[in-house]
Amino acid sequence: xxxxxxxxxxxxxxxxxxxxxxYRGGPAYYIQKGLNNKVLATLFSxxxxxxxxFIYVMIQSNSITAALTGVVDFPPxxxxxxxVVLVGTVIFGGIRRLSEISSYIVxxxxxxxxxxxxxxxxINIRLVPQLLSTIFxxxxxxxxxxxxxxxxxxxxxxxxxxxxxLFSNDAGxxxxxxxxxxxxxxxxxxxxxxxxxxVFTTTIIICSCTAFCILLSGALDSGQTGIQLxxxxxxxxxxxxxKWIVLFAMFLxxxxxxxxxxxxxxxxxxxxxxxLKNSELYYRILSCGLILAGSILPVESLWExxxxxxxxxxxPGGSAGSPFDRS
Numbered sequence: 001x002x003x004x005x006x007x008x009x010x011x012x013x014x015x016x017x018x019x020x021x022x023y024r025g026g027p028a029y030y031i032q033k034g035l036n037n038k039v040l041a042t043l044f045s046x047x048x049x050x051x052x053x054f055i056y057v058m059i060q061s062n063s064i065t066a067a068l069t070g071v072v073d074f075p076p077x078x079x080x081x082x083x084v085v086l087v088g089t090v091i092f093g094g095i096r097r098l099s100e101i102s103s104y105i106v107x108x109x110x111x112x113x114x115x116x117x118x119x120x121x122x123i124n125i126r127l128v129p130q131l132l133s134t135i136f137x138x139x140x141x142x143x144x145x146x147x148x149x150x151x152x153x154x155x156x157x158x159x160x161x162x163x164x165x166l167f168s169n170d171a172g173x174x175x176x177x178x179x180x181x182x183x184x185x186x187x188x189x190x191x192x193x194x195x196x197x198x199v200f201t202t203t204i205i206i207c208s209c210t211a212f213c214i215l216l217s218g219a220l221d222s223g224q225t226g227i228q229l230x231x232x233x234x235x236x237x238x239x240x241x242x243k244w245i246v247l248f249a250m251f252l253x254x255x256x257x258x259x260x261x262x263x264x265x266x267x268x269x270x271x272x273x274x275x276l277k278n279s280e281l282y283y284r285i286l287s288c289g290l291i292l293a294g295s296i297l298p299v300e301s302l303w304e305x306x307x308x309x310x311x312x313x314x315x316p317g318g319s320a321g322s323p324f325d326r327s
Contacts, residue, residue, distance in 0.1 A: 024182065059299075063254050080294070169199040
């Protein structure tokens with residue numbers, strides 16, 4: 001939370017004004033202006049474009065299409081094509097349209113998802129004490145994994161927890177400052193406090209809600225992973241309608257996050273190529289192709305690439321490790 005606070009404040013302080021009156025900024029801008037280091041700023045922007053503007057865009061596309069194909073027999077490439085159309089109608093309208101769409105979707109999807117998760121917890125309230133005990137006992141267990149040594153389980157728990165936590169809230173990852181820089185506030189600290197709230201909501205509330213639903217439903221031992229695991233958890237709690245709940249939630253979360261990831265790539269493309277006319281337009285066209293590719297690529301390969309690229313996009317002093325932060 002304090003890391004994201006710092007990023008948002010710096011994004012506000014070192015931003016630049018666009019021709020249409022909006023603002024753009026982010027780590028590349030405050031690295032160049034604050035540290036007077038154009039080379040480091042450019043290298044950071046290149047890493048962010050590859051990691052977020054390319055790889056994360058494909059991951060979000062894959063998650064959305066996987067949620068759909070997990071409910072109905074639907075060709076992934078066709079789902080990807082539909083997603084391209086839905087995204088294209090927004091990104092070609094610029095940051096103002098992105099802000100308008102997100103401001104309507106995000107509050108609604110947050111309240112609905114949390115409400116459904118609380119319902120699952122309430123109907124299984126007698127299991128909650130056992131659930132909390134299991135979480136802590138397994139997280140800090142010194143049992144050796146097969147073929148491993150004592151402590152391996154802890155290492156793996158922290159490794160995946162940190163990596164997925166970073167994907168969840170982007171604190172220290174250098175992405176959210178671009179969105180925070182575009183906000184219109186009375187004082188930079190106001191935006192910093194909003195950034196802190198975003199981390200808490202995304203990782204502590206939303207991710208915990210998902211985890212509780214999975215553990216309380218008994219879906220963890222099913223062998224499923226990713227979005228299919230969450231769909232199974234809600235199906236166990238709400239019946240066949242549960243998979244549609246996750247599909248709807250995944251679309252809203254993934255859609256707004258996908259739009260934001262494209263915006264991050266766009267801001268940094270403009271930083272890298274300030275003199276290239278229509279650089280944002282070229283990137284928006286390319287991002288549509290990435291969405292289509294992400295819908296058919298294996299999810300395991302995408303996550304490996306994402307974890308690798310995260311190492312390069314992490315800011316100095318940042319967390320190793322939203323949809324709300326991005327949205």
